[in-house]
Amino acid sequence: MKSAEEAIRHLESALGGTHAVEVETRAHALSAGSLFGRSSELGILEDALARLDSGSAACPGIAITGPSGSGKTRLVEELRGGVQVRGGAFIHVAGAAVEGHLMPVGTAVLRALETCGARGLEHLTRRTSAADPDSSGSLAAELESFLLERAAERPILIHFDDFHAASETVRSFVLGLLSSTHEALRRSPVRPRLLMVVSNRADGASGKARVDGLTEVHLEPFTPESSRAFLRSLFAGQEISGEVLDVLAGAGGGNPGFLLELAREVVERGIVRHSGTRWVFPASLKEVPLPASLQGVVVERWNALGPDLRALVEWLACSPSSIAVPVLARSTRLDIPGVSSRLHDLCLRGLVQLEAQGAAGQPARASLAHGDLRRAVEAGQEAERRRFLHQRLAQAIEEELGPTCVDDSSASESLAFHWLEAGNEAGFLRYASKASSALRRGGDFTRAVAFEQRIADVMPPDASAKKIKCLLRLSELHELGWDLERSRRNIEAALEIGGQILRPADRSALHRRLAGLAIAGNEHGSALREIAEARRALGSTEDAAARLALDALEAWAAWLELEGERSRAALARAEQVLASASFGTAREKAAAAGALNVIGALHHQLGRLREARAAQERQLALLDGPGSDQALAATRCALGGVLLDLGEATRARQELESALGAARRIGDRRTLCRARERLGELHLRHGDAKQALLITQACMQEAEALGNPAPRANALRTLGRIYLRAGQELDAETASMEALEIHTRERDLVQTPLTRILAGRVLLDRAQHAQALAHARTAQDESRALGMPIAEGLAVLLEEEVRLALGEAPALDRISAHLGRFQECGCAHEECELKLFAARAQLAAGAQEAARELLESAEGVLGRAGSHEQKARYNLLLALLEAESGRIESAVRRLSEVEAQSRNSVLPRLARQCKEARGHLEKEAVP
Template sequence: MISVTGAHAQPSLRPGDLRFVGRRRELDLLLGPLRRPPAVVLVEGEAGIGKSRLLREAAAVLRGENRLVLTGSCHPLREPLPYGPLVDALQRAVPDLPATPLPSATGALARLLPALAPHLPPAPPVSPDPRTARRELVQAVGSLLATLAPAVLVVDDAHWIDPDSRDLLLLLARDLPDRLGLVVGYRAEDLPPDTPVLGAAYRHPPGTGGSLLRLGPLGRAEVRDLATAALGRPATPALTSALFRRSEGLPLVVEEDLATLREHGGPLGAPEAAARLRAAGVPRGLDEAVLERWSRLSPDGRAVVEAAAVLAAPAVESVVCAVAGLDPDRGAEGLVEALRTAVLHESGGHQYAFRRGLARQAVYRRIPGPRRARLHARAVAELERRGPAPLVQIARHTLALGDRQGWLARAREAADHAFAAGDCAAAASLLRQVLRRPEADAGLRAHAASLLARVVVGGTDGDADTALLRQTLTDPALPVAVRGEIRLALGLLQASTTAGTAGLREIAAAADDLAGSPERAARALIALALDESDGPAANRAWLERAELAVRGTPEGVEAAAVRATRLTLLAWRADPAVWAQLECLPRSGPDLAVLQQTARALHNVGDAAADLGHDGRAAALAAEAVRVAQLSHYPVVELHAQVGLLRSDVLAGRWEGLAERFEALAEAHPAAAVIRAESLLFLGVRAAAQGQRARAVEYFERAADEGRRRHTLSVATRAAAGLVSVALARGAADEAWAIAQPALARLRRAEAWPKAAGLVAAAVESALQAGERAVAERLVEEVGRGLAGRDAPAAAADLALAHGLLLEAEEPAAAAERSEAARRGWQEIGRPQPSARAAEFQARAAARTCPEQAADPLAAAIDGYAALGATADLARCRRTQRQLGLVRPAATGRRGYGRQLSPREREVAALLARHATNQEIADALFLSTRTVEQHVAKVLKKLGAKRGSIATALERLAEQPK
């Protein structure tokens, strides 16, 4: 949560105060033609989309390139001043006029621009022919601008342009002077009917460049950057989501909302921010833009728009017209008018609605109360008349009419229907409202709480509902079975997010409360069976109790849940029978709840497959889980499976852009612990490979914290393996062994050696370096017994490497063979990083007897690390190459690179771009800090950049032609 101290410490924001974010592509598209004049660029976008800001940024860039930029704006006047934007722009040219006399044609500007008159030649006689006078004026403007060239004329808000200026711009654009650029910004929806922005169709003449640039809304990442710029510190994912959801990416709304938050001060967590913004209503800028268009509508047009505001959902023409109280002909005319002015838009399927939710609010709050009530009543009557009746909408209109008891009945019916149809979001929204109504009776509250508990478990963000359900638990009238449902939901939420142990205790209590309903109790027993730290015997005992509870019941969701859990436990034990059984699960069918259990099984088995080393299967199962979860409306499994797909890319070495993909998913689901854990593990692996050890330790420790709160072992095991590896890289063997021991103990208690890949070899190496050879030997024997008969190729490859480490000192040839076997295993699995690591160990062992035999595996390791961008690992192998005499110096001597970066300087630059310190660079590249300082100085000089802008400088360098 971010806090601000208040308005006295945070000055008000004004337009343009914030850093320019996003729009880099649009800015480049705008600047490109203007740098190669003549060019005409039209910039189109709705109100508040950021046209004017983009034009200001472009003007600033062009002025920095010594181009004159003259800007004029149009205004929403009843009778616009003739040539107003041109007068506005050209009178700014006085300071830039040349000392030499201006062309005689410019004299025609004297009457239009009195400020320029002293600098102009004599004005020609006034022509009685308007067309001649207009042609003279066009020539005068063109001559003046040609004299000032290179120059750019910018006309903003051209939807308000006067007819004379529009005609002049069209004639000018059709015959633009050679070194002149013309930019016109406008809203298409506010142009006069059937009129292009320049008054007539415009095509670029031969030799004139340009484009039509249509601006769309900002993305979530750009909203985050905008909020960060306003706050002066990183915006949280929760705040970003609140701003993005409300603004729908409209920059005007984001800026005004940020100004509101800053002026009020206080905490800026998502709930607090959302509440304050709701209280703030519609941002003034958007409200004024809507009012401006609203005021131009006819009475029938307003009636249609009011009906759409009350309906608050896309509706077909007949519904909109009926609610508006208009006959079909008048209603159609009003609807066409609302569409033409872009107050409404067609949302698909011949349905009509507001494009922006806030625009709807702006209209809704202007409808007088009595008329609003009549519109809601008409909406209820019209929607009930249609089939199937949209129950959620009818319930909302009933509440708006003040019929609270009627609303409670309709809300229950709508929630039940939405839940049955798989629309959990709509169901949850209604159920929350019911539980917060004091007039809801005990029976209705119990029903709503029970159903909300089921809904929450399948969602991706239960934080808001957790507090409400806990409050409901305090109701002494709550039936025991409902109490059990709520406890089960709360326990499942805790177990899957941040408090696994506490969640399991809650689930155990829920199992007792649900004893009278064996089928529901089975759900709690299933959850207890998935506590991996209990070990397989306890897991099987809980599962057997669940099977007993559903025995004899009709085949349904509970039986499907038991079956999915059985498959999960088989996968945990690396039992090869799981694959055939998994194929028997239904992938389609009418029962969505059963399909949800299929999706759960696909994800759980796929997740275990990634631990075991069946990487191809893991990726395929994750993709299938996403599909089935979408089909069955199961967002929590869909999210976990999406994370599984990202993990597959991590394992396969597809690291490019992966951090950004994790970040985007985290911003969309800020409360999802699974994203956080997998992202931290990836960032730790990448940082360690690039020699950023302190950062890697930070990531792995945070991932370990996540893992300790879980009732499964994968995250904690992988985090421990990462910490052990980093400690070994620092030469801290005792520390590495101390980290490894508790992680090994957890695996031992759980009999989970098939999931030990990555930890065993690192633990053996740390034990050997710490002088614990006998312990290392016993560990290898124990793991070997634990893998007997198991289908766990990753653990088998890791164990082969551990064997090689044990043999390295006394039997190096045998050690090289074992390391080669590990390398082949990792290659078959498809993991380039551990494959390269095994090749490096193979080379190290081979070098003990014959350095030349290390050449091939060492080259393979170098190729693997280079493909991953593993800078530190690559530098370590190259140093080994030099030490073994496997690199021959070039006969022609060292190559000179001039102003280009040398390969070493590129490595340094890449680490600088990731904010590595000089010491981290030295550790990564096996250099002295003095040498690093020299390389850093050369990099900064060659790139012409400061240390903090290296990433941007490298991006520019990559875009340059080779």
């Protein structure tokens, strides 16, 4: 034969292939060999693996950043052998798996654990199978607990590659798993040996991909000398002229992936040839045009393909996930050997990734290796061509699977996607319901709800009852995702279609839901109008539960409309019904529980924490039954928040973690955000700063996915507190000011004063006293208008702190008055704050005995409910009191202890204050 290409054509013809491979790649002989130039970075990873194996790991993960082609994937792959030698599982999640939902992630986890011989995989195998009958709830919580359980038995390394391209679902799961792993490392008696690695592009990576609190590894570009050495290693260590090396090394910019692709490019073009055992180089490459980027190499390589291979790439670009080879064969009208041969060629060119199956290693599935290539292909396609490709793929999947595809959730998801892209509505509807179920199970609630919405939109008008039911279910799903506008539109559509179908009680209940949505959107006037409509629809019916629910909503909406008299009257009516009525049916219990939720929230904001707890505990008792998962999750979250403010940290944690688990399972993102925000605050007070940061980052991720800015503002406020405590004043100012801007813009009257107080505290730390004082006084006015004593007391505290910082005497009578109110409310954390400030002010004024009495009175509540920071400040003040009374040695010893505790608890400002005070005292002690 004259060439290898001719031989391959002959052999493929003998195998029955209908078409021959166009060109066999000539770059297969290039090899990068062992890992080059990353020994120090590899050392960090190997050290983390050793600490993981020994059970001494303190950090749950590593974040690797670097440009595309810098070797992030290759670096982590170096640990595969080390993990497997230890009997562990190495899990690589990349490509379509990281860009999709959690079902492919679960499959990757199972495959790796099966490889290492793990047992007890049956439940997760069933939950990730396409035919799982239990399609309710997300896989996120199950997958997380499964990984933590298995990590207690063996080391597990899970690498989320290309995290900058991760879907919201996967990103949320990763951040949640990081937080849970860190918490398990601190609290669990059996430490999980789970190491998470996320790799991000440094060039243009989204800010969403940033993960704080991990060990960071940044891959720097190769130096020019390292680039030349790397190129020599690619060509088997052969000597290359300096001019050729300089051109390639200069074009590569120190990026090892780009250098490898440039080497492949000159080989593919025949500029550099392999002859026998040696490479033959030209004298110069100066006149040879070379690609300007790694992405440019990929696109140019695709453009250089012949028509058959280009067509195959087009088919692969149609699917966000991999495609089975038999389906590709049916789509392209080729036989399987012909398709497999072409796929192998594309794989050697670096354009396609293959999944091998069977002893012969024949590819089972294929996908594009580069997202940039998919985008380039799609940009060059006409709309009609794209619709044809999707239609043919859908037909090929149906032909391949036969009638069973209707029962296969994974196939249904692909078919719904392809028929929708093809513009075939009937085809989409055949699979949409099953596909929506698969998406919910994988945690992609956004796409699941979009599919359900499309089903409702095309439902015929004569199916009124069925359409109303579908619209109300959709309204609930949109509300879980905090998409209040779409939820409202669906209820209004149901009311319009309802006509005579809806009973008065049902119509009233729908207007009541519209009022609740208006309150959630800070449209309190609209809420009061909807409440009036609900009363009219209800008429004179003696329905105590329905009237209770309306009175509770009216109390809340009127309060926020600053109609205090009306609010108090409605609240009194609601509490009178609660005291006298009993609720027996499921509908009555649901209405009463909803009313108790609103009443509990109102009591909480008005500083009546014990009444709030009583209302929410009664609500829990009413919800003790099936079908109330969402209400239970929301109630436990609200109760956890009240318990946190009461200083009952242990039970608050239990309720919030229970709410978090339930919200993750059912996809209630609103409750999920609230639970994580409050847990972040709890960990900041009573846990550690790193855990608070990790869980707040997970909260931020969930908030990004919602259509409502309120949860993002709340998470930013917690993040601002974390930064302020860690001494990162600039970051704290950025976070708090953005949160304040959102709350002000959204007219959130409840949250605005608290956020304004945080912003003022940040400004105080930055010595911007005038602005801090302005924020304190504005927050007092805002809080007083609504009668919120907790926020008002904290604003007064901020104002007096500013005065003390300016050298003025603070008004301790005001502090004393609000201290009494906090004690009445049961606000333990805030009570500690006021007592510690008053003691500091008395000490600054030279009133040592008064300061001592205040600290003694604070000791009990500090021991029960004080935060780590408050206890450290208490001990600092005790040390200063000891110093004032001449007990220098005791004061120095106490300051040393507080300094060490502050460093361990990430309290740099307190540690610095202790060090400075200790230094002054030690100088005084010298004769």
